Amino acid sequence: MSNAPKRYGFETLAVHAGATPDPTTGARNTPIYQTVSYVYDSADHAASLFNLQTYGFIYSRITNPTVSVLEERVAALEDGRAAVAAASGHAAQFLAFFSILEPGDSFVASQNLYGGSVTQFGHSFKRLGWNVRFVDPTDPENFRAAIGSDTKAIFIEALSNPGGVIVDVEAVAAVAHQAGIPLIVDNTLASPYLLRPFDWGADLVIHSTTKYLSGHGTSMGGIVVDSGRFDWGASDKFPGLTKPDPAYHGLAFWETFGDLGYAMKTRAVGLRDFGPAMAPMNAFLTITGIETLPLRMDRHIANAQAVAEFLTRHPAVAWVSYAGLETSPFHALARKYLPKGPGAVFTCGLKGGYDAGVKLVEACELFSHLANVGDTRSLILHPASTTHRQLTDAQRVKAGAGPDVIRLSIGIETADDLIRDLADGLAAATR
Ligand SMILES: *Cc1c(COP(=O)(O)O)cnc(C)c1O
Numbered sequence: 001m002s003n004a005p006k007r008y009g010f011e012t013l014a015v016h017a018g019a020t021p022d023p024t025t026g027a028r029n030t031p032i033y034q035t036v037s038y039v040y041d042s043a044d045h046a047a048s049l050f051n052l053q054t055y056g057f058i059y060s061r062i063t064n065p066t067v068s069v070l071e072e073r074v075a076a077l078e079d080g081r082a083a084v085a086a087a088s089g090h091a092a093q094f095l096a097f098f099s100i101l102e103p104g105d106s107f108v109a110s111q112n113l114y115g116g117s118v119t120q121f122g123h124s125f126k127r128l129g130w131n132v133r134f135v136d137p138t139d140p141e142n143f144r145a146a147i148g149s150d151t152k153a154i155f156i157e158a159l160s161n162p163g164g165v166i167v168d169v170e171a172v173a174a175v176a177h178q179a180g181i182p183l184i185v186d187n188t189l190a191s192p193y194l195l196r197p198f199d200w201g202a203d204l205v206i207h208s209t210t211k212y213l214s215g216h217g218t219s220m221g222g223i224v225v226d227s228g229r230f231d232w233g234a235s236d237k238f239p240g241l242t243k244p245d246p247a248y249h250g251l252a253f254w255e256t257f258g259d260l261g262y263a264m265k266t267r268a269v270g271l272r273d274f275g276p277a278m279a280p281m282n283a284f285l286t287i288t289g290i291e292t293l294p295l296r297m298d299r300h301i302a303n304a305q306a307v308a309e310f311l312t313r314h315p316a317v318a319w320v321s322y323a324g325l326e327t328s329p330f331h332a333l334a335r336k337y338l339p340k341g342p343g344a345v346f347t348c349g350l351k352g353g354y355d356a357g358v359k360l361v362e363a364c365e366l367f368s369h370l371a372n373v374g375d376t377r378s379l380i381l382h383p384a385s386t387t388h389r390q391l392t393d394a395q396r397v398k399a400g401a402g403p404d405v406i407r408l409s410i411g412i413e414t415a416d417d418l419i420r421d422l423a424d425g426l427a428a429a430t431r
Contacts, residue, residue, distance in 0.1 A: 014193075180234060352404075356429045383405055
């Protein structure tokens, strides 16, 4: 037997990482620690917990044993150093930026993002003095051109929602690092089973765990994963990590905790002071969901490919934007970054435009008309009349959500049933 540390495969980590049988009861599944607080061993123990000298549980806004298992599991699946879970994907995005931005700072983001992220960044973040510049992500040089002296990060969805755009992660990471700033990747639509952004140079990963990680459409959640590899101390750009933090009795997170410094700051200041903690019940459901992530993703992808091929042959459909099709301009990037398959959320355009889109979503029976992705169930949405409604026409088209666009999130049902449902719906939409 070798003494080398065991390196488990992805499927093994998906079932086991971060979890051991409960030490007091032997419970094999991770219990739902539905508790707010934890008894200290002694006054000294309490003091060292509050000083962050001992790792342990204080109060469930900051740490909770069920949530910790989820954090360790996702960190393992992304091959990251540490993770901090949050109440939703948007909460995770807020926390990720809070640790690195000062008022007046900016970041550069891909314009092809989840509609809610465009609104969060473009409007609500602005109120905090955090400014975003959106760029077309299909040319990595666009990011370089938008970086200024106040720019502290680049943010992309490597596989974007809903446009089906795939970003050249390695090239964008190089641009970020030349500027001395981290690349943050929202990896929600790919999941770590299909893409591990850290393998390509990303520094932080965000997930809406609400989607594929939880997988069953039961639980809101988000997580920030740190690779532990970005050198926050290489410049004076990140005083929130490198300078003594008045919000934590003068602690300098980067100097004190090194490659755990970013995660510690995000938890001990971000989660503590803003409070968007994940509920233990949601962490439990998400842990359980992750156990079948590889199996589900394989089926999601096979079904997505079958449905996309059906749609390309349908006379009512003008175009299909799925990187699994050889006609996709992103096919080559998909083969590089997503060799197992380019996810299961994609868009198509209806020749009948806005009206046909509205009719199709109403006519489908198996596809649920709702705003979510990454569920075991197949979902259909007309972004222009729903999720992207708040954007201007120009913003909608830029985000890949024009009037004719239908977004599909292909589930794990029988592929033929999904195809029949869409065929019936398209017949009704063109009648
Ligand atoms: C859903 C989603 C989000 C936001 O996550 P919530 O859990 O809904 O807050 C962010 N990014 C992407 C790509 C998403 O699909």
